[in-house]
Amino acid sequence: MPARLPLAAQRLVIVTGKGGVGKSAVTAALARALAGAGRRVLAVEVAHGGLGPLLGFDGLKATPRLVAPRLQAATLEPDDALADFVHGVFRFGMFARRLLESTSFQVLAAAAPGLPEFLVLHRLLGWVEERHLGRRAYDVVLVDAPASGHSLPLLAAPRTLGTFARIGPVAQVLRRVDELLGDATRTLVCLVTTPEELAVRETIELHGELVGRLGLPVAPPIVNALPPRRFGPDDEAALARLEGAAAGHPWVLAARHQVEHRRRALAQVATLRRALRTPVIRLPFLFAGPEAAGGVARLASDLAAAATRAA
């Protein structure tokens, strides 16, 4: 049974996973799927994750811009987010500007542990809560988050930093972010993996941290780039029976490699399902890659199907 992606009314969707597993491709596809379903989406890449080209738009900026109907996109850098936060706290613009320009403040800001994470979360919260003329600016904010090693400190920041900042504007933001992240009706964390041993192992560990330690709402994992099934059971059996010269033919070797490659991938899917005790969402390996025409759309239609699947 393929898994369902519980995306009904989520306001914040965070896509993470090991480096290079397809986080940006999945974020782009989710953005298309959600915008296609009529939701107004803001897709955000944190620290230049490579999202822009997959949305058909190179050169995303800190300010959201429309890249498709109902779909806006932006890039989020801690430096830009710092200016944003300081201007928010010090309503008097000149003071904020002077502070940002002061060298000692810059040195302090660069050295403050957890500050980049805090600033990214503050910016995301701002977009989730943003309203224009009494109406929400975006139905859903979709985040192409950094690879696991950086996403974990990001998602843990409200807890780790909350122990230092108990009062004041920082503490207030942390409390609001903590409430938002932990609320399964508003937030969903999506873990992307490829069907490979290292990526699957990292996904299982990350899942344990996010669900077990932080209590965050995490979706069934998305297994990206699953090798397609090229041969039926009879052909596979025939390939296995070939002997002698025929068995050494390059086409036979290539076909056997295909069969073996898929078998290993499915074994990794099984490991993941057993460890997390959940079915998974599968996305196909695309030979031309998601960047090719129709690539993101193909992944989007599979994700849209997973989102509308009966519970």
Ligand SMILES: Nc1ncnc2c1ncn2[C@@H]1O[C@H](COP(=O)(O)OP(=O)(O)OP(=O)(O)O)[C@@H](O)[C@H]1O
């Ligand atoms: N379903 C797929 N089929 C084939 N190739 C894919 C698929 N998904 C992603 N790729 C390829 O894998 C590579 C990594 O994809 P992507 O940039 O989306 O990963 P990422 O997790 O965002 O990487 P990073 O950690 O560097 O930000 C790219 O070259 C992309 O073309």
Ligand SMILES: [Mg+2]
């Ligand atoms: Mg990326």
